[in-house]
Amino acid sequence: MTDSPSGRSAALPKAYLPAEFETAIYERWLTADVFAPDGAGSRADPSKPPFTIVQPPPNVTGALHIGHALTADLEDVMIRRARMLRRPTLWLPGLDHASIGAQVVLDKLIAAEGESRASLGRERYLERMNAFVEETRETILRQSRRFGSSLDWSRTRFTMDEVSSKAVRTAFTRLYREDLAYRTEALINWCPGCRTSVSDLEVLPTPESGTLWTIRYHLLDADGRPDPALTISVATTRPETILGDVAVAVHPDDPRYAAVVGRQVLVPFVDRPVPIIADAVVQRDFGTGALKITPAHDPEDHATGSRHGLAPITVMDDDASLNAAAGPYAGLDRYAARQRILADLEAAGDLVEAKPHEMLIGRCQRSNDVIEPRLKTQWFIRTKPLAARALEATRTGQTTILPGRFVKVWEHWLTEIRDWNISRQLWWGHRIPAWYCPDGHVTVSDQVGGPSACEACGRPSAELVQDDDIFDTWFSSGLWPFSTLGWPDETADLRRFYPGTVMETGYDIIFFWVARMMMLGIHFLDEAPFETVYLHGLVRAGSGAKMSKTVGNVVDPLEAIDEIGADALRFALIHGISPGNDQKFSRDKLESARNFGNKLWNAARFVLGARPPSIPADAGRVPPDPDHLGPSERWLRSRMAATVAAVDTAMDDFAFGEATRLLYDMTWSAYCDWGLEFAKVRLSDAGLPETDREATWWALVEVLDGLLRLLHPFLPYLTEAIWAATPHGPDDPELLIVADWPDPEAWSQLADGGSERAVDRVRDLISEVRNARSIAKIVAAERRPGDVLVPPDLAATFAELAPAIGRMARLEPLVAHTERVAFLAAERPGSLAVIAGELEARIAAGAADPAADLAERARLERELADAERHLAAARGRLANEAFTAKAPPAVVEGARTSAAELAEQVARLTLRLRG
RNA sequence: GGGCGGUUAGCUCAGUCGGUCAGAGCGCCUCGCUUACACCGAGGAUGUCGGGGGUUCGAGUCCCUCACCGCCCACCA
Numbered sequence: 001m002t003d004s005p006s007g008r009s010a011a012l013p014k015a016y017l018p019a020e021f022e023t024a025i026y027e028r029w030l031t032a033d034v035f036a037p038d039g040a041g042s043r044a045d046p047s048k049p050p051f052t053i054v055q056p057p058p059n060v061t062g063a064l065h066i067g068h069a070l071t072a073d074l075e076d077v078m079i080r081r082a083r084m085l086r087r088p089t090l091w092l093p094g095l096d097h098a099s100i101g102a103q104v105v106l107d108k109l110i111a112a113e114g115e116s117r118a119s120l121g122r123e124r125y126l127e128r129m130n131a132f133v134e135e136t137r138e139t140i141l142r143q144s145r146r147f148g149s150s151l152d153w154s155r156t157r158f159t160m161d162e163v164s165s166k167a168v169r170t171a172f173t174r175l176y177r178e179d180l181a182y183r184t185e186a187l188i189n190w191c192p193g194c195r196t197s198v199s200d201l202e203v204l205p206t207p208e209s210g211t212l213w214t215i216r217y218h219l220l221d222a223d224g225r226p227d228p229a230l231t232i233s234v235a236t237t238r239p240e241t242i243l244g245d246v247a248v249a250v251h252p253d254d255p256r257y258a259a260v261v262g263r264q265v266l267v268p269f270v271d272r273p274v275p276i277i278a279d280a281v282v283q284r285d286f287g288t289g290a291l292k293i294t295p296a297h298d299p300e301d302h303a304t305g306s307r308h309g310l311a312p313i314t315v316m317d318d319d320a321s322l323n324a325a326a327g328p329y330a331g332l333d334r335y336a337a338r339q340r341i342l343a344d345l346e347a348a349g350d351l352v353e354a355k356p357h358e359m360l361i362g363r364c365q366r367s368n369d370v371i372e373p374r375l376k377t378q379w380f381i382r383t384k385p386l387a388a389r390a391l392e393a394t395r396t397g398q399t400t401i402l403p404g405r406f407v408k409v410w411e412h413w414l415t416e417i418r419d420w421n422i423s424r425q426l427w428w429g430h431r432i433p434a435w436y437c438p439d440g441h442v443t444v445s446d447q448v449g450g451p452s453a454c455e456a457c458g459r460p461s462a463e464l465v466q467d468d469d470i471f472d473t474w475f476s477s478g479l480w481p482f483s484t485l486g487w488p489d490e491t492a493d494l495r496r497f498y499p500g501t502v503m504e505t506g507y508d509i510i511f512f513w514v515a516r517m518m519m520l521g522i523h524f525l526d527e528a529p530f531e532t533v534y535l536h537g538l539v540r541a542g543s544g545a546k547m548s549k550t551v552g553n554v555v556d557p558l559e560a561i562d563e564i565g566a567d568a569l570r571f572a573l574i575h576g577i578s579p580g581n582d583q584k585f586s587r588d589k590l591e592s593a594r595n596f597g598n599k600l601w602n603a604a605r606f607v608l609g610a611r612p613p614s615i616p617a618d619a620g621r622v623p624p625d626p627d628h629l630g631p632s633e634r635w636l637r638s639r640m641a642a643t644v645a646a647v648d649t650a651m652d653d654f655a656f657g658e659a660t661r662l663l664y665d666m667t668w669s670a671y672c673d674w675g676l677e678f679a680k681v682r683l684s685d686a687g688l689p690e691t692d693r694e695a696t697w698w699a700l701v702e703v704l705d706g707l708l709r710l711l712h713p714f715l716p717y718l719t720e721a722i723w724a725a726t727p728h729g730p731d732d733p734e735l736l737i738v739a740d741w742p743d744p745e746a747w748s749q750l751a752d753g754g755s756e757r758a759v760d761r762v763r764d765l766i767s768e769v770r771n772a773r774s775i776a777k778i779v780a781a782e783r784r785p786g787d788v789l790v791p792p793d794l795a796a797t798f799a800e801l802a803p804a805i806g807r808m809a810r811l812e813p814l815v816a817h818t819e820r821v822a823f824l825a826a827e828r829p830g831s832l833a834v835i836a837g838e839l840e841a842r843i844a845a846g847a848a849d850p851a852a853d854l855a856e857r858a859r860l861e862r863e864l865a866d867a868e869r870h871l872a873a874a875r876g877r878l879a880n881e882a883f884t885a886k887a888p889p890a891v892v893e894g895a896r897t898s899a900a901e902l903a904e905q906v907a908r909l910t911l912r913l914r915g
Numbered sequence: 916g917g918g919c920g921g922u923u924a925g926c927u928c929a930g931u932c933g934g935u936c937a938g939a940g941c942g943c944c945u946c947g948c949u950u951a952c953a954c955c956g957a958g959g960a961u962g963u964c965g966g967g968g969g970u971u972c973g974a975g976u977c978c979c980u981c982a983c984c985g986c987c988c989a990c991c992a
Contacts, residue, residue, distance in 0.1 A: 014951095014952095015952095015954095205988095205989085212992080234992085235992060236992060237992065238992080281990085281991095282991090282992090283991050283992080285991090286991050286992065287991085287992065291991090291992055292992080294992095298990085298992075299990060300990040300991090300992075301990095301992085303990080357992095359991095359992090360989095405919065405920075406919090408918070408919070409918075409919070409987065409988075412917090412918075412987095412988070413987095413988075416988085416989090507986095507987095508986095508987095510987095511987095511988095538986095542926095542927085544984090544985085575940085576927080576928055576929065576939085576940075577928090578928090578929075580920085581920080581921085581928095582920090582921095582985085582986090583927090583928085584927065584928090586926095586927075586941095588926085588927075588940085588941055588942090589927080589940090589941090591941090591954075592940060592941065592954095594954065595952095595954040595955090596954090597954090598952065598954045598955090599951090599952065599954080599955085601951085601952080602951040602952035602954095602955085603951060603952080604951085605951050605952080606951030606952080607951080608951095609951070610951085653931090655931090657928095657929075658929080658930095658931090661929070661939070661940095664939085664940085665939080672951085672952085673956090676951075680951095767957095767958090770957055770958065771957090771958060771959085773957090773958085774945075774946070774957070774958040774959075775958080775959090777945090777946080779946080779947080780946065780947050780949080780956090780957065780958090781947075781949065807949090810949090870935085877934095877972075877973080880972055880973090881972085882971095882972035882973090883972040883973070884972085885972075886971085886972050886973090887934070887972060887973075888934080890934090891934050891973090892934095894934080894935080895934085898935070
């Protein structure tokens with residue numbers, strides 16, 4: 001890149017090569033120390049409110065994927081704009097230890113080495129994990145830099161570092177003391193593969209074609225012996241849980257079973273007499289209307305069991321094999337046991353029916369194992385009171401969720417929330433700071449070394465045993481917005497940056513993470529952790545499918561950066577998206593984004609190379625002298641003023657896809673296609689005063705400068721590279737990253753509706769002439785004499801732009817007429833007529849081409865038909881009294897003018913074709 | 916079972932308060948190496964805005980309903 005310290009008006013290399021520029025520019029940002037809120041190079045205004053983004057810390061488990069890239073880009077866009085608005089910005093990098101995710105990954109790694117968690121043991125396993133994490137950590141942080149993320153590296157945090165650990169201990173201890181954390185035996189979701197419990201959110205209901213079996217239970221007679229004649233049939237999809245049955249339930253109002261309620265049945269194979277109970281939970285029309293009750297292995301049965309005071313019987317072990325309570329089936333895996341039991345029932349003649357049954361099976365989000373509901377003594381968080389305050393925060397507007405449609409699911413989830421099981425039987429994570437004494441007393445302590453004695457009986461710490469379990473990863477993630485600021489200590493950062501401004505993440509972790517941060521943040525700090533929750537959509541493969549490594553349809557963001565550049569990736573990910581909606585990502589988008597960057601680069605190259613010699617190469621940027629501008633420059637500045645305002649608003653509204661669309665149009669369609677093309681003519685017009693040429697150039701520089709600023713959040717490297725070569729103003733810093741965001745108010749001074757309308761009419765004329773030439777198959781490069789009829793109000797503008805019109809429409813020489821008579825008199829046979837609004841042009845005849853003539857005629861006919869149709873519609877509306885009476889006056893007025901214009905156009909076209 | 920998205924050009928998608936909104940990019944067709952850019956320029960074609968009702972002077976836009984696709988939540992064994 002251009003490395004001269006002043007770097008003003010330097011020439012840009014022919015091509016922008018990401019590989020050469022990106023690393024160097026990132027280094028310059030780092031050296032300038034602009035990322036931290038108080039960095040030496042930061043130009044933050046301390047009197048302005050800080051702008052803080054809470055970033056979802058990526059898991060330490062591996063490389064970053066395209067979803068991380070989108071997250072990073074959106075956040076970087078916001079933080080860069082805030083920085084340019086001179087707000088002190090805090091965007092803090094972090095990593096999550098992801099206990100279960102990390103263990104799944106590491107288990108696979110060590111399995112390849114012939115080791116396992118069991119063979120290594122807790123201590124060696126954790127050493128191994130630390131080594132692994134040390135590596136991936138560096139990879140991930142390096143990748144974040146490749147994205148261009150302007151993170152405050154001085155504040156990098158990890159959910160397992162000392163500060164976070166202290167926050168976790170403190171948070172849990174407080175919750176315990178407030179009776180918001182409790183330990184109890186309850187039915188939890190057990191993953192036999194991961195050998196841990198998981199939260200409700202980590203259980204994925206998966207459709208499966210199973211079987212519904214009908215099984216006959218024998219009632220006991222008065223002597224307690226099975227009655228061969230009297231049976232009751234129950235329907236089940238899980239015959240292996242028969243062994244844990246404690247009752248058979250029927251609906252209280254079911255006449256079929258009224259007589260048997262209260263009698264006993266014998267549980268097959270284990271020969272346990274259990275009662276027939278009546279409970280409204282039973283659906284009479286499902287299966288046989290009789291339901292077996294297995295409280296230890298089914299959540300609903302558990303509830304039913306407790307209602308009837310029935311003790312659960314656990315028949316399965318942690319590995320999902322049947323235990324001693326399963327009698328003859330002890331030791332068998334759950335599915336092997338199922339087959340054996342079915343065979344045995346069949347043999348006994350008690351298997352009545354087996355029919356296919358579509359159902360949902362809970363599977364582990366991580367391992368895909370079928371989740372087994374099991375009874376375990378574990379820690380839970382009482383979520384209702386916490387959720388109530390989170391709901392209050394969104395209802396009162398303390399926190400806004402965007403897009404708004406997510407409020408509904410938010411409300412629903414937090415209203416129906418159940419207590420949160422936070423115990424995990426894993427090794428990698430924060431160990432639960434609870435100690436148990438031999439008498440069963442519990443002592444919870446936030447001290448690093450644990451309690452000195454049992455809280456209840458005073459037994460010394462040596463006799464206490466710490467809970468083996470660790471916390472659900474999301475518990476420490478839930479503390480992230482404030483643990484990263486030093487909580488529980490009253491740090492300066494905490495005072496200054498809590499609550500944060502924006503929490504940005506994918507909608508898929510709204511419950512896992514956002515809800516937990518809200519609940520815990522409000523609880524511990526009495527204030528919601530952020531003003532706005534902005535949820536983005538998921539990045540999908542071009543086919544619409546979820547990207548997955550096994551399917552092989554992933555786009556690796558780092559590969560994309562290597563190949564096409566970080567700016568292109570960033571732009572591609574954001575361009576055209578809308579909040580909360582998924583996007584399909586493809587190569588095409590990347591290429592389109594790269595082309596846009598290339599366009600901007602070349603436009604800048606042109607401008608820098610077109611500097612009038614009268615302006616010194618190192619001249620500081622000054623505003624153009626308005627008295628020496630042509631209409632096209634006034635048009636360009638006016639368009640830019642509108643763009644600045646629109647982009648600014650879009651950014652405020654989190655409409656980033658809209659912002660890039662506006663900038664794309666302004667840069668390509670307005671600045672390059674017209675602005676530069678018009679300006680070329682003026683800049684090379686030796687007949688113009690030097691001051692005019694200078695003003696024209698400064699106008700180009702001015703708008704380019706504004707575009708670079710607006711585009712910087714999206715294309716940080718490219719814009720920084722160009723900016724280094726452009727003239728700077730007296731108040732400008734060395735680096736664009738800390739330059740001021742364009743002020744819509746200031747730009748609005750340049751709005752010039754008159755110039756816009758006038759130049760737009762001229763642009764129309766040029767387009768129409770080009771169109772006519774194209775149809776007439778006139779070679780593009782060929783110059784033809786032309787005549788134009790110019791309405792009086794446009795005469796001045798036209799005169800100024802005439803050289804450009806001549807060049808752009810290839811009408812040379814060009815004669816302008818203000819009188820129709822003169823215009824008509826100048827006509828020669830065979831010439832081509834062009835109509836563009838009230839402007840008319842004529843292209844001198846070349847070699848006669850009847851086919852082209854016919855084509856042109858056909859086109860005019862089409863145009864006439866169109867105009868007539870629109871005219872009829874407009875007149876119809878105006879004739880409608882209801883319309884003129886009820887529509888707003890402005891709309892009616894608009895219809896009148898458009899009708900008048902259309903009428904004029906129809907008349908002209910008719911004259912042309914028929915007259 | 917409940918809820919939420921989506922359905923607009925061949926493809927990917929914008930479209931705010933109902934009123935020049937029938938749009939963009941890519942692709943396609945025809946020209947063109949005009950001294951910023953072929954990662955380009957000029958021009959062109961393509962639509963019952965998923966179907967059906969309704970509200971309104973006026974509906975991709977609001978309401979109802981149906982269809983299909985996707986997602987989230989949920990204790991019919």
